[in-house]
Amino acid sequence: MSRLPRLPDTPAPGPFRPAFWRSPLRGPWLTAAIGSVLLVLVGIVALTGFLSHAAYQPDLGGNALIDRGKDLPLTFFDWPSSPTFLYAITQGLHVNVGLVAIPFLLAKLWSVIPRLFAWPPVASPAQAIERLSIALLVSSAVFEFATGVLNMQYWYAFKFGFLSAHYYGGVVFVASLALHVAVKSPVILRAYRERGVLRPLRDDLARTRPEPADPHGGLAPTAPAEPTLSRRGLFAVVGAGSLVLLIGNVGETIGGPLRRLALFAPRRQVIGPGPNDFQVNKTAVAAGIKPEMTGAGYRLALVVDGRELSLSREELLAMPQHTARLPIACVEGWTTTQEWTGVRLADLARLAGAPDPDSAFVRSLQPRGVLSMVTLNTGQVADPDSLLALKVNGADLSPDHGFPARIIVPAQPGVHNTKWVATIDFRSA
Numbered sequence: 245m246s247r248l249p250r251l252p253d254t255p256a257p258g259p260f261r262p263a264f265w266r267s268p269l270r271g272p273w274l275t276a277a278i279g280s281v282l283l284v285l286v287g288i289v290a291l292t293g294f295l296s297h298a299a300y301q302p303d304l305g306g307n308a309l310i311d312r313g314k315d316l317p318l319t320f321f322d323w324p325s326s327p328t329f330l331y332a333i334t335q336g337l338h339v340n341v342g343l344v345a346i347p348f349l350l351a352k353l354w355s356v357i358p359r360l361f362a363w364p365p366v367a368s369p370a371q372a373i374e375r376l377s378i379a380l381l382v383s384s385a386v387f388e389f390a391t392g393v394l395n396m397q398y399w400y401a402f403k404f405g406f407l408s409a410h411y412y413g414g415v416v417f418v419a420s421l422a423l424h425v426a427v428k429s430p431v432i433l434r435a436y437r438e439r440g441v442l443r444p445l446r447d448d449l450a451r452t453r454p455e456p457a458d459p460h461g462g463l464a465p466t467a468p469a470e471p472t473l474s475r476r477g478l479f480a481v482v483g484a485g486s487l488v489l490l491i492g493n494v495g496e497t498i499g500g501p502l503r504r505l506a507l508f509a510p511r512r513q514v515i516g517p518g519p520n521d522f523q524v525n526k527t528a529v530a531a532g533i534k535p536e537m538t539g540a541g542y543r544l545a546l547v548v549d550g551r552e553l554s555l556s557r558e559e560l561l562a563m564p565q566h567t568a569r570l571p572i573a574c575v576e577g578w579t580t581t582q583e584w585t586g587v588r589l590a591d592l593a594r595l596a597g598a599p600d601p602d603s604a605f606v607r608s609l610q611p612r613g614v615l616s617m618v619t620l621n622t623g624q625v626a627d628p629d630s631l632l633a634l635k636v637n638g639a640d641l642s643p644d645h646g647f648p649a650r651i652i653v654p655a656q657p658g659v660h661n662t663k664w665v666a667t668i669d670f671r672s673a
Contacts, residue, residue, distance in 0.1 A: 267469040271455025285345035292338035304619035330655035332573035336497035340575030347485035378379040384417035519637035528643040546596035568629040574658035586633035598670035
């Protein structure tokens with residue numbers, strides 16, 4: 245294959261010089277070892293991320309936080325309502341394993357940084373394609389992790405919709421990662437074959453030696469310095485960073501006493517003992533809910549085929565009540581489990597004249613925002629623990645938790661447990 249022309253007698257400047265990078269730890273084996281750990285971590289993150297997309301069911305009306313009206317991949321099945329902690333587990337893994345992966349991602353980038361400064365920058369058309377693919381992989385990885393962390397912290401510094409951008413960024417990242425792994429598999433296998441899978445980790449600092457120079461990979465140093473850290477020491481440092489991030493956040497997912505340790509989580513606040521003293525993403529004031537909207541004149545509308553049945557909160561309280569202990573699990577990674585009491589959605593559907601609805605379209609009193617509507621699938625409506633909740637922990641809902649009534653569905657993303665419910669439209673196929 246022809247090579248692109250190169251300027252004659254042009255010495256490589258600064259970091260483009262091979263001798264500039266002197267760490268004796270770098271080499272094909274180290275990059276392969278870090279990459280193998282990272283591959284497992286990002287595999288879990290990618291899988292749970294696409295499961296979160298499926299849980300949102302964007303092909304159903306009102307669930308348009310990703311792409312309204314489009315049937316995107318992984319929405320070909322109805323998201324189940326059991327086990328009740330399904331979404332809490334998948335999203336908790338997504339967020340916490342994502343944090344654990346960050347130090348390994350940084351270590352991986354450190355291990356390959358000499359390749360980013362190859363000289364000349366483009367020596368052939370094939371190398372140009374390879375460098376473009378790596379640039380796509382690195383940029384999509386940085387984008388996914390950066391926007392994910394910002395979303396966890398409720399700091400929306402970006403001006404685009406997080407869920408849609410994060411989803412499509414994930415598609416690009418997974419595709420470029422799969423291509424990268426396929427291309428680099430021979431290099432990885434050769435590194436493990438020559439040096440062993442774990443053998444270099446047995447060497448202490450005194451026995452740490454540079455990897456042999458690799459003229460094709462360009463990762464091992466040409467003029468290595470004396471080691472100041474062993475390879476297992478490097479893994480220990482990276483692992484310790486991951487452990488700190490995990491301890492600093494996992495408490496908001498698990499809850500209980502561990503919540504006090506979640507120093508990095510914006511929802512780590514110590515919650516009081518009151519029945520309504522638990523996490524709130526959006527308050528009634530922020531949602532535009534005024535007292536007159538939820539006062540004595542409140543009526544819930546049950547709609548079936550254009551027919552409407554109107555019920556006051558007192559009439560709802562007079563119906564058979566069901567109590568269930570269910571979690572609210574949010575996309576940011578936090579979970580809270582409370583005891584909810586209200587009317588089963590299935591009972592409301594029968595009362596309205598739709599004993600076996602295909603779906604239920606729920607609309608909130610909220611005049612604006614992405615939380616104002618949701619569509620529940622048939623299994624979610626029929627689940628015996630799916631409620632129009634009127635009370636929590638034995639007390640009336642507070643305004644911030646959705647008074648006079650809110651949706652609580654097992655295994656549902658928290659954003660779809662609509663608060664301040666105004667209308668439930670039961671629909672057939």
